[in-house]
Amino acid sequence: MSLKQQQYINGKWVDANSGHTRDIINPFNQEVIATVPEGDETDAKAAIAAARAAFDHGEWPSTPATERGTIVRKIAELIERDKEELARLESLDTGKTVEESRGDMDDIAGVFRYYAELADKMGGELIDSPVPNSISKVVHEPVGVCGQITPWNYPLLQASWKLAPALVTGNTLVMKPSEITPLTTIKVFELMEEAGVPTGVANLVLGAGHTVGAELSSNVDVDLISFTGGLVTGKKIMEAASVNVKKLALELGGKNPNIIFADADFETAVDQALNGVFFHAGQICSAGTRLIVEESIHDEFVNALVERVKKFKLGSGFDEDTQMGPLISAEHLAKVEKYVETGKKEGATLAVGGSRPEDPELQNGFFYLPTIFTDCKTDMTIVQEEAFGPVITVEKFRSEEEAVKLANDSIYGLAGGVWTNDIVKAERCVAKMRMGTVWINDFNLYFPHAPWGGFKQSGIGRELGRLGIEEYTETKHIFHNLKPESINWF
Template structure:
């Protein structure tokens, strides 16, 4: 049994109340670890440590090149432990090893990206009216509260921690209580490379206790959260006490628009990848496929044919293409949505059941599921299901496709498949979403911003925009002619 401890001020700690939370393998339903159950008191302590460490300047006053050297070392260690990290991710989250291995490689690349970026010129000078020279400089925000979800335990952590540390901030980090294994290994790496004590602190616990304290605490200067929109609203309210900087990457119900002139097999293939990668537990999943009416029936038939061929099983099986859902609770939520779809009158054309054959009965597996002949008023069309469930809608023309694409409260992602480049770009520009693709899906780059419109969040991760999140911008005006201003009479 793995015993997982929190990391506060450079020390591995149990919780003050000695309580533990069981950590499961979603492919088998087995308990694989016990994690200390953090409390509000631990959260407050971690925040105080982060504040004192930031104010000491032990990290924030380092030259960017010195901070970058730590980030490069972390990246090298992630590469060194890549196999172990991927195995832990698969064991705890359930995703296939090939997906976990990609996430690990991307995590190392993300640290290297921000290590390089922080050493680049970032100031600006302005030639304003004499005798003043105006400067703009960037400074760290301070204490950053970082809360990550369970679908990408390692990668989402790195998307937040790497730019926060690069900018000179200190961190109070809360992983999902469901998937703490790779975050613990990441913090072991921090310790191994000699990251100064108090710079990065990790507290376990539930969102309603530890997460809420991080969001409310007035010594936290920034809150960055990835997760559901409902929780995001609560965090926005909690963060108003001291008007924190905020970055929220929330839910999605992303449209994948397939025109009749698209390369058919390519569109089908990417549509499968768009929804079933990560077992559909991806905020940007292409969970609404919009198909031009002239190819609608053909597309549904081919998509269902391919969906039935997906090899579902434990992530550590090299033949597995789609793994389990992350927990029993989440599996039951997705199954409830499937029942809602049936009750609403949508046509279930594939899947819809828990998988219990072939030694899968103890895991949290759901068949790749497809609903056709849906309408925009249905809950399964409007609400994020976050599982291997897709709805396929029919559209008449460009105007209809755009209208349907924008018909939900979300605006995270979207895609267009067409061999008419002008049309594809024209439609893409009309999609109210922060991340879009043409003739592809799910590509993510450390160099490019990630985030959504509408109720999919505020702010951006990754790229230079992601670094901006963790920095304050200061204007400095220098008087080059030092003499009395003479504004008032003597």
């Protein structure tokens, strides 16, 4: 049964001004699961105006941090209360397993709770003044109106990384979720309203990037843009944001290397290499899709991967036996297929996968078999570009220096991994790897306390941790002369 949803602008649930709608499709079987408004520039402008008025004339920016933290903590409690409903919606919307979605909801509640606890602990500081009878202090104030654009792969998780720090620091906001996976974001705005977020502070506009996203990026009343998504779109946002020199927080993906040394725990490294790529069908910005394996164990390691991959269970996210669900859409499936065909043409060897499954029960969904390429070189398209699907490329190395050189040979620098039982070697490698997060003997682990973001073209700024909250503040120096005197210069 299809649900009818609405946008949230200035404290009211509304349809799109144009009256246009969009059907939301279950990627498992292409059934319509919801109908949502298809907003455009007009809706975005209305939401921006509401957020601007709430910031400039409302009480939220000056509300005590402890009170803002109490409301954000309440949001966390409501997410925990409605965890099963949210997990169900997330799996319907994205195709991921419901077990993974339940884990996401725990993480999401944790993000809101973490920032609620930080709310009153981000005070300023006194600075020793060189002038007698004066006070010099630094304070942190909210940026203003924040435009927030989230991706389709982790709809509510990515929303939480933006919503929680923006709210606790006293900002107002307009969020645009991906037009194809908005359902859990709509639900969390209902919970935010229930928690007591004031009118106009948080606004939700549904629609496409070229309309709603473009308006958020170019509108002079928006002070900050936080975007998670692709590199091409990120560059367009940077250009549009220059109209009023907005603050930017951009997470633009990665092509993440996972280095496997011969002295690593073999079985654990195999298991984590698979998990690092095929979780959520490889639709993860930090997926370890570039395996860089020491030559002496390369063949054995690839064989072990292939044998495990052949046993994967694809299916509905609501089937407890399912290990990997579908890709998000027909368009994205076609993109992954194109990358695989390109890999074949460029000379990579297809070790397993490389096609849609033949299982009749999966024919209505956007499924693609887990795929492994060997004989890969760094100049290949499939090694350099982000396919964002269940595809691994495998490269060989002989020395530590070569492994690090291969890992760094990318325009991206989001994340990477090193597997070895030699602690000193691991630390040497990590010191030279140009990435925002590097795991040693682990992969794809994150938690709210640690910052997340990338080097190079993986983006600007950081989310999560204390750095994530600082993105939503401006720093002001205040000098107070307690005993002013004439200078008599003129």
